[in-house]
Amino acid sequence: MEILDIFASAGLWAAVLRIATPLIFGTLGALMCERSGVLNLGIEGVTTFSAMIGWLAVFKGTDLWTGLRVAALAGAAFGFLHAALTVTLDLSQHVTGLGITLFASSLSYFLFRLIVPAAGTPPTIVPFQPIHIPGLSNLPFIGPALFAQTAPAYLAIVLGYVLFFTSLGLAIRITAENPHAAEAQGVNPITVRYGAIRAGSVLMGVGGAFLTLSAFNSFFPTMVQGRGWVCIALVVFSSWRPNRALLGALLFALFDAYQLRLQTVVGKAVPYQLFLMVPYIMSIVALAVMARRARVPQALIRAYRRGKQ
Numbered sequence: 001m002e003i004l005d006i007f008a009s010a011g012l013w014a015a016v017l018r019i020a021t022p023l024i025f026g027t028l029g030a031l032m033c034e035r036s037g038v039l040n041l042g043i044e045g046v047t048t049f050s051a052m053i054g055w056l057a058v059f060k061g062t063d064l065w066t067g068l069r070v071a072a073l074a075g076a077a078f079g080f081l082h083a084a085l086t087v088t089l090d091l092s093q094h095v096t097g098l099g100i101t102l103f104a105s106s107l108s109y110f111l112f113r114l115i116v117p118a119a120g121t122p123p124t125i126v127p128f129q130p131i132h133i134p135g136l137s138n139l140p141f142i143g144p145a146l147f148a149q150t151a152p153a154y155l156a157i158v159l160g161y162v163l164f165f166t167s168l169g170l171a172i173r174i175t176a177e178n179p180h181a182a183e184a185q186g187v188n189p190i191t192v193r194y195g196a197i198r199a200g201s202v203l204m205g206v207g208g209a210f211l212t213l214s215a216f217n218s219f220f221p222t223m224v225q226g227r228g229w230v231c232i233a234l235v236v237f238s239s240w241r242p243n244r245a246l247l248g249a250l251l252f253a254l255f256d257a258y259q260l261r262l263q264t265v266v267g268k269a270v271p272y273q274l275f276l277m278v279p280y281i282m283s284i285v286a287l288a289v290m291a292r293r294a295r296v297p298q299a300l301i302r303a304y305r306r307g308k309q
Helices: 002-008 010-035 043-059 064-088 093-115 142-146 151-164 167-177 179-184 189-215 227-237 242-269 272-291
Strands: none
Touching: 002 242, 010 043, 010 142, 010 151, 010 189, 010 227, 010 242, 043 064, 043 093, 043 189, 043 227, 064 093, 064 189, 151 189, 189 227, 227 242, 227 272, 242 272
């Protein structure tokens, strides 16, 4: 019964939203890029570098919101680089994205070791603190789970609505389906792709900064742990729909939060590595089931040249 009792814990559901927040940022960022017609495989590197540079800014004396902005600017810079190489120069989106991941990840490790003194344990900062919404945070069960989160967690949900349920989101979606039709409607596909890639990379950067400025209070090189690739998988799982992407992020976070608590119940009877595998195994299974029904945007990974079909 203890295994099932975990689901009745408010702490579990509070952890689900906390774990899902960087995935929501990253998935929405990847979704923006792909909905404009450009695949961005640089997300793992962008997330890692932004997590480091945002934490480093706060470690050197800036406030938390400035650190978040620094991470967002870092994401925007890598987004501009990706857009210049893929949209303007028409280079391979796969190779460019993987190159940015390798470059950004390596650069983050190098700068961290160069600037931060070597120590037995990573230095720490004071992270974002949970905001208790008056009245709502005191509600039984759902209060601590939903209304006692940090500011970036609430920001992730608001951005999801603004970016995909407004006229801006419509312009992005039509560019991924038929850029020539979008141009006929007065929308410049190249401008939309540049903007979507940069804005999406900003969200990836904020998702990375959430790890170091909210979820944890320090940076270590392996902290992203493949979350960027999970976000790419969640985009396919969602069939490029933002509401399903949000659901997928919450589902993965539920698997992750549950396995952490399951370890304490089972103890050493089962190797902890098996528990760590559970969220990723479940994600692969869900992806395999949903990918068959996924409808890929027609112009995804296709270069656009004005006047050419």
